Amino acid sequence: MFEAIAFYLFAALTIVMFTITVMTSQALYALTAMAAGMIFISAFFFLLGADFLGVIQIIVYTGAVMALYAFGMMFFDTTRNVVEKGTNPQIVFVLGVLAAVMVVTIFVAPIVSNNIQALYPIQENIGNSQAVGMVLFTKYLVPFELAAVMLLVAMIGGIVLAGKKMDKSLTLMKEEEIGGLDEGFEPEAGGH
Amino acid sequence: MIDHILTLLIFFPALAAMLGFVVTKDSIRAYGIAVAGIEFLLSLWLWYAYDPMVSGMQFMEAAPLIPAFGINYLLGVDGISLFIIILSTFFTLIGIASLTEKRRIKDLIITLLFLEMTMVGVFAALDAIVFYVFWEFSLVPMLYIIGAWGGPLRIYASVKFFLYTFTGSLVMLVGMLFMAYFYYQATGQWSFAILEWYRLILPENFQLWLFVAFFLGFAIKVPMFPFHTWLPYAHGQAPTIGSVILAAILLKMGTYAFVRFSLPLFPDASVFFMIPIAVIAIIMIIYTAMVAYAQEDIKQVVAYSSISHMGVIILGTFALNVEGVSGSVFLMLAHGVVSGALFLLVGVIYDRRHTKLMSEFGGLASVMPRYATIFGIMMMASVGLPLTINFVGEFLSLLGFYKQSHMLTLTAGTAIIVGAIYMLSAYKKAFFGNVTNEENKKLKDINKTELVGLIPLTIVAIWLGVYPKPILEPINNSVESVIQLMHDKAQSAEAKVRIPDLSGKNGTNTMQEAY
């Protein structure tokens, strides 16, 4: 019963929050609503016994991602609102509704299967974090490492793109200009 | 060396063309003549070494190319292809020798030599894919020749030529792949070897579909009505050399392919489609002859006349008897010689006047008598006068088809009437009457360079009209084995009747002996 109430409550909250995120014209509202939505989602994770995920959700999303976005918003000076002159908004909603209907139509049918076995079963006596850790560092070690590479890529990419060196485009400059630039142009190694 | 003479024949011009990049502009023409001359001599040697009494393939060569998919480098000639190869080398030589083009001559000669490679390759190939490779690649040099040296509409014309034929041959490629697949199903092996395919007896409904697929590729190349409209543009815009090669050789690829592929592979379908194709052929003959009559441009007259004559060739091919098929193969050569010569002749006047409109001429016979004479001879050959090369082919083609249908042959026979109408009226417009145009009064008669090409052609046109035997005999022998093969393979009762059985005849090789 508690589960049901919690589900419906958080479902409603998430839906409302995310709807605000996509519908509001105020970037600040959107950001705030999304942050709230993210936190409500972590509630589902706790509900579903995925404690580790829930924590990660809060830390990563509400902590890191939202901070980044907030930073971005400040940078972009979002007080100047982008005018959302939505072309053909009805198409957007028709498509949205159609997608929802279709997906839900399929999802209301129960999944019938006798062959699903849990390959990495959740054991009741073990804490979620421990279990996750166990799987993560065995089976998913390689993806985990690769994810590290991915984050490195993202980091390098982010730094390089936002770096100062991008302010001048060698691509567009004439050869002579570049030649003149070379003395004064300190090729910072990697920009960090 | 004789074992690889065909390889030599195919790749010598290409190799020479590559080396030609080094030759300077001034001497490239001499180089081209030398190369084409050597190539021509090689092809004559091929003829010399060819045993006319053997009806099957000679000088066979085989090398694996993509054996995993059954594609091999297979070459060989028989009586049907031998002379078209010689014709190709002959016309390349003549074309280069009588070249009057001044613009970027180096590119032109190199392109021509590449074109020669593809032409010889098409006729020597015995593997469907190798055949296709040359068939398709021949479009490229021709595209360049038309597009770079042609008239004001050259780009439209060349692109149309390219895309039209390209489309048709892609459908043909699907047909070839299907054929190979069928072979695979039947034997468990991939093979694109034509001679292997000959052994297959296909169910009739497969034959029909495959026939159509191949037909589309060939028909556009020939070109058959209603796929012919690229040709007038191509001829109209192409430089002289382009038209000559196009008319003399490239169109023959289509008709040759009918004899090489459609007939022996699909005997029942050939019989099934005989009447519809004959009707198309007759439309080609009469309709294009009428269109030719309405032309104002003399080159277009010759261009449309080509289509009309190709109609007779098609008719002869689908006579499905020795007389008709031999005749059509012979007519391929004949038409090559005659239409090539006519295009050369048109080029002569175009070089002088830079127009091809007949209304601009008139009375040329008195200004350029030698030119008018040669033109007259070639025109009469084109009209199919006996003792000229064309007559032998036309006579045999019509004679052959008469066996299949009286009425259609009677209708097709109007070729000799309508052909005379447009040719004579064109000749009259251009050569007879008084010289009305001031510019024509000072025209120089045909010069040595031009005669170099035209005299041999005239000689050939008459020589082979009087004494076709050296060529007709090998053709006949090979055609007999094709017809016998068709008869043996035919399944439907009608096909058995329509395609004559030659096995009772002395000296005829049966299918097993021939292939």
Next chain:
Amino acid sequence: MELYLYIALFAPLVGSLYSSLFARSPKSQQVGIIASGLLFTSFVSSTILLTYVMGGHTVHTEMMTWIATGDLYIPFGFVVDQVSVVMMMVVTIVSTVVHVYSIGYMDHDKGFNRFFAWLSAFVFSMMVLVMSDNFAGLFIGWEGVGLCSWGLIGFWYHKESATWAANEAFIMNRIADLGMLIGIFLVYWNVGSLQYDVVFSEIGNLQPVIITWIGIFLFIGAMGKSAQFPLHTWLADAMEGPTPVSALIHAATMVTAGVYLVVRANPIYDLIPNVGIFIASLGAFVALFAASMALVNRDMKRIIAYSTLSQLGYMFVAAGLGAYWVALFHLMAHAFFKALLFLGAGNVMHAMHDELDPFKMGGLRKVMKGTFVMMTLASVALAGIYPFAGFFSKDLILEVGFVEHHYVIYTVLLLTAGLTAFYSFRLVALIFHGEERYKLFGIHPHEAYKFMLVAMSPLLVLAIIAGSFKMTYFQLVMNLLPATQYHVHDHTTFWIMTIGTQLFVIAAILFAYKKYSNWSSVPDGSSAMEKSFFYKLLWNQYYIPKMYEEIFAKPYAELSRIAWKQIDLKIVDATVDAIANGIYKTGENTRDIQNGNLSTMLRWMVVGLVVLSILAVAFTVGYNVVGA
């Protein structure tokens, strides 16, 4: 003997090739002389062959293979037998005469050398035609004479009318040649050979209907070459060529090739009398039809051309009725006097500076004695007055008609004989008698070169005496042709007929003389006669040329234009271009799917997803329904 055969055959070819070497050089007398000499050689060889053949032999030789494929075997084979040797004689005699004559006639022409090249080539083709031992060889000659006829009619190629006539002749002949070709195909596919001997010996084994078709198609070929109705119009127009050409080709030799074909193919036509009747009827019709047009014509050469046409009709009557030897005999006799007539006309033309209207002449008798005599005698021969050649040959045809009980044909021919006499002497009277109307046009006529007249004299002699060869000839050809004697057995009838005919003809001659020998003015179309319907009908050749122009030539040209401009460019080609353009236009019209706007791009992705999921749901629902 084969040597003589080859000499007879190839001497003209050598002459032609020799002359053509000089074709582009200025006039050179030796060309004409050498060509004539070579033809004389040919004539001599033919004579030798004639004597040989008269000895009861024939010469049959095969030079080489021409076309051999499948079962078809066509050699260059030649045969000199009783029929072909007669034709050879006719051809070589007339052509030798014409060659010599031409040396004078073409004296001032720029194309002198070229003329001899063509003329000798023609003789060669004609020899091939008559000497060939198979239908294909015949066809070579058949087309060859057509080609030379084209070249010679259009000899003065700067003249529009000449080139037009040349093309007309060629094309009309081509129409007939198609019939002939089909005939040859029929022969080949039914007999398996084109050799005369094989064909004629096996023709009887065929079904009658096939023989009939063979006969019909071969005769269509003959109709074209011999200018039978309805393919006759080219002959009159062919008079645009130089007159020696008309004499040789369009009177003596080429146009009779049709008759020769029927005679040669007599074993075929013997089996199909119905076709024979048709041939005879057509011949009779053409005889009258052509003669009627000659009555009013005002072009000297055309009158003679119509006369030729009319006489060809006679020949076909004979041939159609099975009297092949009679047809051939008339052919021979006709060749002599008609060539003579033409050459005479040539002299007149020369004298009159190419004036052709006899009404503008008159009284030329005084300045052109020789020509006058020759033309008069030739006309007499043509009219069939005893004892000239025409009497023996032409009256014989009348007899044939009578004996074979074709009285209608007989009557028609009799009437035509009268007309023939009338128009022939109308011509003679107008040219040589009466006032010298030419003076009005300031012309000073003069007689032709002496040697031309001398050259013509053999023909004159033959025109006079040819009749006396009749029995010799009969003995000769009866080896090959059905030796039927055509005699009206009832003597009374015979004499009444013969004398009656003679009287009728003489009356016609006198009438012509009376009416035209004192003609004084040039008609200007104002007289009552010239306004009459019949005059106009005849004057316009029954409106047939005009009809052909309207029914065939113009619609064909128009149809051709439509075929090109409307069908080829606007339908066939436009369809191809429309497909290409359609594809291109589709691209132009839909390229905005990629409009560069990120929002749109994202929406397209969602659209794709939604479509896919709709399809998924639809399939699932369908699957469950069907599954259940």
Next chain:
Amino acid sequence: MLEPIHVALGSLNIATLAPMLIAVVGALSILIIDLAKGGLHKSLYVMIALLFLLLDLGALVDFGGLFLKNGTILGFFDVMLMDGIAIMSQIIIVAGSMLFIPLALTSKRFHEYDYPEYFALFLFMIAGFQFMVATDNLIMIFIGLETASLALYTLIALHNRSKSFEAAVKYFTMGALAAGFYAFGSMILYAISGSVEMNQIATILAEDHYSNIGYVLLSMAFMIAAFGFKLSMVPFHTWTPDVYEGSSAALAGYMSIVPKIAAFVVAMRLFEFLVHSGVAWLQVILYIGVVVTMTASNIWALVQSDVKRMLAYSSISHAGFVMAAVLIGTTQSNTGLFLYWALFSFTNLGAFTMIWVNRQKNLLPGQSSDHPYEKFSGMVKTMPMGAVMMGLFMLSLAGIPPFGLFWGKMYMIGSAVTSGYTVLALIMALNSAIAGYYYLKLIVFMFMKEPMVGYNQFYFMNASLSLKTIIGIAAVGTIFAVFAVNPLLKVITLFVYNSGY
């Protein structure tokens, strides 16, 4: 308490990681070198990258040998999957990259090559693609894909001009959406099978007799959308022309080859078991998708006025053509896929390099894109060899024999015919004919028109020895492809067949 797990090191098959690790190490070493001493010339990094790629390739070839001896190699708890198609596609990826990286050595300076990070990211991207193909774990695929994509977005943007930013942003945004699709699709598969490994999913679905057909199809819908984006199938293709136009020609050429082969391999793994299971829906959808992609992109390519954009549409069309192999799903067609792609790599690389070679810094006067057709007009007169080369690549792309791509096309069409897809074969053939037009258009410009006044100095502006070498390699590969086809076919068939495809 959780039991400790003992894993024998040998059972991990750590070697399966070797090829990717080489790339990663290469990237890291570039970063370290840069840290140690900045301001080094780009040629150093090019060579380092080449060296590591060479090592990578060597490792892959070694794996190829191992595969032929022992069959599929699994590693790291079956996350790594080195089967035939994984090895082969990695070889194509690495080899293609090796041909691409020297294109950095242009005679002009472009912004991206001043960054050592560019080369590091490039190697990371390769590692990402390698991970993506060398596994059948959906998670692994996702991470590999994202690693590679994120690096790629950065590489595009590093060209540093507004068009490349625009291209990168568009690509990124759509990529994010596609990532969402992929995640959702994987979720559905996981929901019905309880597994994220494709072979297990296939097994479980088969055992269930596809009873959850709705879920399967829906997941496929999402997966097709996700991979449709990567493979630029219509209507998920819209990014392609813009991204190609916005990025440097070299990178555009690279994008037309390497990311796609990686996506193809995943698509093969993902879709083919369903195609074979007789789920007609997927066949129909793929059929439609293939035909529409081929045809529509061809038609759009016709109307382009910029060569690079034209090539972008053309590569969509080629991808559609090859996608047919997934639809047909026979060993022959899969072999054809790799053959086609190997040959396509050479030709397309050559074509894009030719474009790269005549890249100027700023737009030509009166033009709105870098490579309008007019720029090439009359090229045969000013730069004959260049024109011949470009013509050669165009002919090959059009499928004119005997050039490289013809053999691929022939084999693909052949495989369609063999599997009874005759109509598809015809459509493929006719599409090649339509495609002929736009390739021809460039040839027409180069060979049949007069040079534009003031444009000719732009030919070969950017050429350098290494670029010419690449063109030479591509040309040789294109011309003499016929001799390579047989060995390629044999090897590929062996690899594909032994991998069970």
Next chain:
Amino acid sequence: MAITLTHYLVLASVLFVIGLIGVMRRKNLLMLFFATEILLNATNIAFAAISHYIGDLSGQMFAFFIIAIAASEVAIGLGLLIVWYKRTGKIDLDQMNSMRG
């Protein structure tokens, strides 16, 4: 009325569609990126739910990695947006129209 997997799946789909709508209608690129986050989060809920209901950890793993991916995407996305903004001063995607066709 126990909460079943279906509930979660439907919730996930609804959130996913909200994300889709956001992706489709947003013109402000920054806010468009928010919407893509929603897409991934919706999926995460579903993964966690499935994982819970079938008692398997793989789903949680997947969700875990998706969070990592989302974070990386933010970094790159913002980086791109910053250069774009620095160059043009805009983050409106309608202004991004230099290439089309």
